[in-house]
Amino acid sequence: MNAEQANFPRAGNPLNTDLLAALQARFGTQLSCGSAICEQHGRDESAFSIAPPGAVVFAESKADVQDAVRLARQYRTPLIPFGAGSSLEGHVLAVQGGISLDLGRMKQVLAIHPEDLTATVQAGVTRKQLNEALKSLGLFFPIDPGADATLGGMCATRASGTNAVRYGTMRDNVLALELVSAQGEIVHTGTRARKSSAGYDLTRLMLGSEGTLGVITEVTVKLYPLPEAVLAAICSFDTLDDAVNSTIALIQLGVPIARCELLDVNTVRMVNRHAGLGLHEGPMLLMEFHGSPLGVREQVQTTEAITQEHGGQAFEWAETPEARTRLWTARHNALFAALQSRPGCRAITTDACVPISRLAEALLDSVKEAQQAGLPYFLVGHVGDGNFHMGYLIDPDNASERELAEQLSTQLVHRALALDGTCTGEHGIGLHKMDFLVRETGAAAIDMMRSIKCALDPDNILNPGKIFRR
Numbered sequence: 103m104n105a106e107q108a109n110f111p112r113a114g115n116p117l118n119t120d121l122l123a124a125l126q127a128r129f130g131t132q133l134s135c136g137s138a139i140c141e142q143h144g145r146d147e148s149a150f151s152i153a154p155p156g157a158v159v160f161a162e163s164k165a166d167v168q169d170a171v172r173l174a175r176q177y178r179t180p181l182i183p184f185g186a187g188s189s190l191e192g193h194v195l196a197v198q199g200g201i202s203l204d205l206g207r208m209k210q211v212l213a214i215h216p217e218d219l220t221a222t223v224q225a226g227v228t229r230k231q232l233n234e235a236l237k238s239l240g241l242f243f244p245i246d247p248g249a250d251a252t253l254g255g256m257c258a259t260r261a262s263g264t265n266a267v268r269y270g271t272m273r274d275n276v277l278a279l280e281l282v283s284a285q286g287e288i289v290h291t292g293t294r295a296r297k298s299s300a301g302y303d304l305t306r307l308m309l310g311s312e313g314t315l316g317v318i319t320e321v322t323v324k325l326y327p328l329p330e331a332v333l334a335a336i337c338s339f340d341t342l343d344d345a346v347n348s349t350i351a352l353i354q355l356g357v358p359i360a361r362c363e364l365l366d367v368n369t370v371r372m373v374n375r376h377a378g379l380g381l382h383e384g385p386m387l388l389m390e391f392h393g394s395p396l397g398v399r400e401q402v403q404t405t406e407a408i409t410q411e412h413g414g415q416a417f418e419w420a421e422t423p424e425a426r427t428r429l430w431t432a433r434h435n436a437l438f439a440a441l442q443s444r445p446g447c448r449a450i451t452t453d454a455c456v457p458i459s460r461l462a463e464a465l466l467d468s469v470k471e472a473q474q475a476g477l478p479y480f481l482v483g484h485v486g487d488g489n490f491h492m493g494y495l496i497d498p499d500n501a502s503e504r505e506l507a508e509q510l511s512t513q514l515v516h517r518a519l520a521l522d523g524t525c526t527g528e529h530g531i532g533l534h535k536m537d538f539l540v541r542e543t544g545a546a547a548i549d550m551m552r553s554i555k556c557a558l559d560p561d562n563i564l565n566p567g568k569i570f571r572r
Contacts, residue, residue: 117156117201121177125157125201128169132160143202146189147249147437149448149498150533155182155196162207164280164288164319170203171317172286174563182565183313185255186228188247190451191532193259193312197567203317205254211235212320219325220277220294225254225318232323241325244269247528248434254318259530260310264433267353267486268360268392269326271528273309280320281308284559294322307554312530313565315558329360329392333402334426337389337409338382338416342366342469342481345385346462348412349485353458357404361390362486363433366469369440369480373432376439381432382416387485388433390426433482440480440493447478447495450507453535454518455489455527464521465490468514477506489527516541531569539570 117125117135125133134140135157144154161167174181180200187194196202208226215221216239223232228250232243245256247263255261257279262271269275278292291304308316339345342364349362365373365386374381387409391401406417420426432439441447456464465483472479472492483490492514494507515525515538525531525538540548548570555562555572562572 117179117199118177121173121179122157124173124177125159125170128173129159129166132162132166134158134160140202143184143187143194143204144196146187146192146194148190148192148195148532148534149450149496149504150192150195151498152192152195152197153199155202156199158184158202158204160204160207164282167203167205167282167317167319168286168288170201171282171284171563174201175284175286175561178561179563180566181317181563183254183258183317185226185252185258186249188249188251188255189259189532190453190529191526191534193530193532193565193568195533197533200563205252205317205319208319214239214241214325215294216241216325218294219327220322221325222278222294222320222322223253224320225252225257227253227321229253229256236325240328242328243275243323244326245272245275248437253321253323257309257318257321258311258313260528262484262487262489262528264361264363264430264484266484266489266528267362268358273306275324276305276309276321277324278322279305279308279318281316281318283316284561284564288319289316292322310530312532312568314555314568315564317564331395331398332360332390332392332426333398334361334388334390334420334429335402335405336381336416336418336429337387337414338384339386339413340384340415341413342385343462343466344413345387346465346485348387348409348414350458350461351408351412352405353486355404355408357401357408358393359389359401359405359486360392361388362484363388364481364483364485364490365433365436366481368478369436369482372439372443372480373436376435376442377432379428379432384416387414388429390430436480436482437493440495444478444495446497448498449493449495450504450511451494451529452492452511452514453489453526453529454514454523455487456518456521456523458488460521460523461485461488461490464514464518464523467517468492468510471510471513475506475510477503477510484527487527488523512538533568536570
């Protein structure tokens with residue numbers, strides 16, 4: 103446990119008995135105080151160990167969300183929105199006790215407008231569920247963070263993922279939101295129009311707010327036609343340097359690659375063991391190309407030529423959906439493969455993103471430090487947009503390992519910031535990166551964020567203790 107965690111509650115925080123009675127009267131079987139349910143909602147994929155919430159409310163409608171917020175406000179009790187629980191930064195943890203508000207039952211696809219390439223869904227709809235609903239229309243929603251996260255959670259963290267190099271992030275693909283304010287009022291931001299100059303951009307304010315400014319209940323997103331042709335490829339290299347420089351060349355030459363993912367040799371070995379694959383065990387780029395058959399063929403030819411100039415070898419192509427799914431499932435399961443490689447471990451993950459021209463410097467120096475430290479690690483990256491993740495595998499009961507991992511993480515982030523990058527490309531701040539945010543933005547920006555938080559949530563009930571300290 104680091105000094106930051108020492109300030110978090112270790113034992114459960116029981117709720118006020120009057121509040122519990124009010125919750126029971128309003129929500130009945132939608133309320134749970136059972137230890138198993140509370141424990142489930144008191145953990146995510148981060149390495150933090152925090153006491154669970156005092157109760158869980160399962161919202162089934164926006165009215166449920168409103169009433170839960172109003173009761174939390176009445177009793178000055180923290181309320182933490184919960185989606186799929188796939189956060190890596192402790193976003194859903196009840197660091198000050200309170201109520202976990204699970205929106206997973208709000209999973210209706212409310213409207214699809216194929217003629218406008220938009221869809222409106224409830225916050226509990228997952229990306230896979232939405233794409234299943236779109237499949238017969240020849241459309242898809244491209245944001246793919248790996249986990250089958252909810253759209254509400256993806257908005258809250260301003261998620262991106264493997265397709266961001268071609269299609270952008272949630273910031274680029276959300277048109278409008280419906281949310282419940284800290285006062286329990288319904289607020290609508292944005293419309294289905296593709297652009298607007300109407301007032302403050304509240305949609306963008308809420309994207310990345312991590313449940314601290316409002317509870318998102320509906321999301322309107324952009325859709326895209328399914329590409330006529332899709333081809334995935336893997337290419338191995340002798341060194342990470344070659345793989346990274348190939349990526350930089352591809353992006354700088356304007357190759358419209360849809361996905362460009364990096365796995366280091368450690369990660370490839372872990373994935374091979376976890377998924378029973380026979381991938382060549384060396385640094386690897388996993389790529390995907392979208393477009394017309396002719397366009398994809400041209401992209402592939404250009405990519406082959408560039409990667410071969412940098413020592414690319416062992417090309418493998420996957421044209422069928424089954425073959426592509428096999429490759430991308432292996433990539434998406436990299437975290438679980440890494441955790442399985444050291445039973446009982448937890449991962450301290452990083453999420454730095456730098457300008458593409460500085461990627462090699464940021465990534466290779468961080469790898470060198472990890473190797474010198476001798477701590478088990480894995481490396482994956484959405485390197486097409488300069489975003490990469492180091493995962494340090496620690497024994498959660500070994501204080502020295504945790505301290506070493508945090509030291510490596512800090513050095514990596516400071517390096518990224520010195521290169522005009524950011525401490526988080528897609529995972530958000532949560533609990534883990536509050537100090538990094540101060541270093542990245544400066545005290546004046548943090549004061550402005552606090553002012554916004556105080557104005558919109560004066561009682562500090564919405565996911566308190568996240569993003570910055572108050």
